């Protein structure tokens with residue numbers, strides 16, 4: 384309340400009442416000038432809000448100021464910061480020369496942005512806390528945004544990951560002392576990265592697994608009839624492939640004097656060294672030799688790679704190794720021809736006696752092939768089947784059948800007019816192709832017994848194909 388007084392006398396009288404009010408225990412703050420008095424009656428809480436300092440008049444008593452500031456209660460200045468911890472009586476009497484503002488109100492951000500107390504015309508305005516930065520305190524900056532006495536208490540931790548391969552680890556990104564700290568610590572890498580700890584584990588944590596595992600250069604061999612995918616061993620970049628095709632069966636003998644059938648052709652041989660590109664699909668097909676039932680062709684797991692069947696019956700032509708392309712089966716005059724080889728060998732033709740007996744032709748062997756991404760890049764053709772013999776005049780006279788052609792395009796031999804022609808050998812593909820002799824395969828010493836060997840007597844089965852696959856770094 385502000386009271387205007389008429390003159391200094393009236394002012395003094397009003398002041399007298401004001402001071403009586405103080406003497407009666409009322410809490411009154413205010414000031415006076417020569418013709419104006421400003422005073423307010425307040426509660427103790429209003430006069431002395433928590434955390435604020437009081438305005439000392441120098442005339443208060445215990446009854447009027449039941450607070451804890453003994454320097455106010457005693458009406459004396461006991462010295463700077465001797466009691467309240469903030470300001471002493473001399474500093475707060477609103478004398479401009481000695482007034483010390485109170486900047487202690489509020490908590491956290493509200494304290495750092497508060498409006499300190501001030502004295503204006505003898506009246507002190509209390510320290511005013513600032514407004515909170517927000518309703519919560521999610522920022523990790525050491526600032527107590529919501530002024531609750533805690534800093535960053537609403538910050539949300541998040542999961543983290545670090546390291547690669549075997550060093551991979553997880554952690555938590557949390558707020559510590561006003562800064563985000565990631566607790567994730569990668570594991571320790573090993574010096575070498577082999578498969579000792581398991582295939583596909585990147586032990587040295589460089590982003591590539593098992594790069595120190597040495598290439599497995601052990602030669603691998605495969606049995607006839609197999610068709611399999613091959614996994615490139617770790618850290619191998621080249622592969623050497625040696626293939627032998629299946630061999631043809633011998634042609635059937637005939638007659639009382641046992642006129643011999645033609646020999647089966649040996650399986651062809653092809654080899655090549657290839658540079659591998661990662662992720663390429665590798666497949667291997669190993670052809671079977673012609674079966675001993677004489678006219679039965681060597682079978683294959685894939686169409687187009689089997690041998691042709693031998694001719695049966697009087698003067699019957701043999702089947703091709705599916706298509707022409709290998710050696711051409713011989714065509715005897717009046718007897719049957721051997722089949723052409725393609726990949727597999729052609730079958731041998733049957734004999735064709737005018738009067739007498741007719742031998743069956745041997746079947747052709749199946750081809751072996753190495754595929755990269757589905758395409759055959761190394762191919763060893765099958766051997767052709769031997770032609771069947773013929774016997775004339777009650778079997779006393781006769782002619783032998785022609786020999787089958789060897790793989791890699793060998794031509795079947797021509798028998799005489801009545802003997803069956805040999806089947807042609809299948810074609811080969813590779814950086815080096817070699818054919819063996821008629822019944823003996825190329826590099827027979829590298830093969831198991833009789834492998835890829837052509838049938839050597841009547842309806843003698845042809846040996847199966849073979850493969851040696853060797854990887855290199």
Ligand SMILES: [Ca+2]
Pocket residue numbers: 519520526527528529530531532533534535536
């Ligand atoms: Ca807080």
Ligand SMILES: [Ca+2]
Pocket residue numbers: 520521522523524525526527528534535536
């Ligand atoms: Ca904060």
Ligand SMILES: [Ca+2]
Pocket residue numbers: 576585586587588589590591592593594
């Ligand atoms: Ca590694």
Ligand SMILES: [Ca+2]
Pocket residue numbers: 576577578579580581582583584585586592593594
């Ligand atoms: Ca490893």
